[in-house]
Amino acid sequence: MSTYALNFGAGPAKIPQAVLLKAQKEFLNVHGTGMSVMELSHRSKPFGAILEKTKKDLTELMKIPSNYTILFMQGGATTEFASVFYNLIASKQQELKQAGKEGEEIVVDYLVTGAWSSKAAQEAERLIPTVIGNPVRVNRAVNVKQSNNGKFGVIPPASEWKLTDAQKHNVAYVYYCDNETVHGVEFQSIPQIDASVPLVTDVSSNFLSRPIDVSKFGIVYGGAQKNLGPAGVTIVVIRNDLLVDLNVGPIRPLMLDFKTAADNDSMYNTPPTFAIYMVGLTLEWLKEQGGLDGIQAVNNRKAEKLYKVIDDSKLYTSPVAKDCRSHMNVVFNLTTEELEKEFLKGAEERNMHQLKGHRSVGGVRASIYNALPEEDVDALIDYMLEFEKKH
Ligand SMILES: Cc1ncc(COP(=O)(O)O)c(C=O)c1O
Incomplete structure (x- = not known):
């Protein structure tokens, strides 16, 4: 048995050795509490300090503008496929209602470039019948498998994308996966879309691997278990104007609602405290790497x-x-x-x-x-x- 493995796993994946050693050192006594972080109440002062520091470091590293909120969600990135759909349909429904355009069709655009964006688009399609009040259509503006002989492995030039014209239609969001973990396909720049439409990206497998201009996005989200720590927490960075009241838009489980999470500082229920703590340590390590x-x-x-x-x-x-x-x-x-x-x-x-x-x-x-x-x-x-x- 070796004591160190070269770990090329896709996720859960390698965690920096220095982070594991720090966690080991603090395992039985975090920040002088005499308790493990896993034994602390999520509403205790010491855990509150860990949460605040984690948000502060993430804000600093990603240069997150002040009109965005960081949420710590559960259920993996897969749950966000549904949350993004419900919350942004709700936001669009609210906007249409205010504009006196109730009942008009809503379109959501997906750039399908690999397994994960494909699953996200499928989930949106599956949830369409649960939306009351507006017909919803999923438009696969990019559908690589169809346009490339059944194979992923390319991103067609933007000139070939069939994005919905947001001046003529009600587009709730444009969605893409920044890095397709299974197929090894990564966007090299941020897609250019109509500035009035929220852009959503799944960065689960390239989170914090390079600088990102958060201001170009409505939502940036990713699971922690590849680049940020252990499984159990998904980080959502959302522009504040997209947070809508729970009673607006599709009926959705409380735990999928971004405004409920935001209003309760990600503590509507018990958050995954250990995973958040590990993300915090990883962010500190990342700062040390420049x-x-x-x-x-x-x-x-x-x-x-x-x-x-x-x-x-x-x-x-x-x-x-x-x-x-x-x-x-x-x-x-x-x-x-x-x-x-x-x-x-x-x-x-x-x-x-x-x-x-x-x-x-x-x-x-x-x-x-x-x-x-x-x-x-x-x-x-x-x-x-x-x-x-x-x-
Ligand atoms: C890019 C991407 N999105 C979503 C997921 C799903 O994440 P989870 O297993 O946390 O639901 C994965 C998992 O590997 C992924 O790589």
């Missing part, structure tokens, strides 16, 4: 050297177009499935774990999140070169 500019420089270096090995090789291929390759989830194939199996087996023997591609796509996936040290990428590269030489 913030988002600092970590982006390392992330770019890690990804570039890995893609170079793939591109220079006859054995490895990337199924993703060069202009949208993920800096976080580097997916690749070998020439045969047998070789892929042998590669993965050899990797395990070299203490490199969780490199298997997602069960829906196969192949190899190296998730190289913020916490994965550059030396671990170098070790993977050495193994890839050695394996290629042998074959």
Whole structure:
């Protein structure tokens, strides 16, 4: 048994060693309370201080403008597929009512570029019948699987997107997934859309991996378990004007309502205190790495050297177009499935774990999140070169 594994898992994923050691040190006695953070009331002063510091550090790192609120939600990023739909339909219904346009059709635009945006669009489609008062339509403005011979791996140029004209229709939001974890597809810039429409992005797998202009978004959200800590908390950053009263819009479970969360400082019910604490420690670590500019420089270096090995090789291929390759989830194939199996087996023997591609796509996936040290990428590269030489 080794005491340190090179962990290329896609999530739950590697947490910085320094963060785990700090948590270990404080495990039985957090901030001089004589208690573990897990034993503190969420309404206690010490936990309140942890929550405040976490919000302050996130605001600083992401440069979140003052007209946004940070929410700590539960139910994973998957729950946000429904929450985004319900809350932004509610906001649009409120706007239509005020404009005397009750009953008009509402459209939601999705850019479907991989498994996760596809699931989000499906959830919206599934929930349409629960909206009363307005017909709702989901428009897949981008539908890569359909336009690219059944395969993900590209982001078509914006000129080909079929965004709904917001001057002629009631568009509640435009949704996309910034980094598709399964397919290794990442947007390299923020989509340009009509400024009157809230832009929503799922950053679960590239959260805080590079600077982001929050002011361009209605909602930025992501689960913590890849780049920010353990599973159990999902962070939502929402523009305040999109928070609407629970009694406006679709009837929705309380726990999915953003305004309820905002009004109660994410403590309408018991929040996942340990997960929030771990996110806080990770943010402190990130600040020590030079913030988002600092970590982006390392992330770019890690990804570039890995893609170079793939591109220079006859054995490895990337199924993703060069202009949208993920800096976080580097997916690749070998020439045969047998070789892929042998590669993965050899990797395990070299203490490199969780490199298997997602069960829906196969192949190899190296998730190289913020916490994965550059030396671990170098070790993977050495193994890839050695394996290629042998074959
Ligand atoms: C980009 C993205 N969105 C959403 C999800 C779903 O997250 P959860 O399992 O927390 O619901 C994942 C999980 O891997 C993901 O990678």
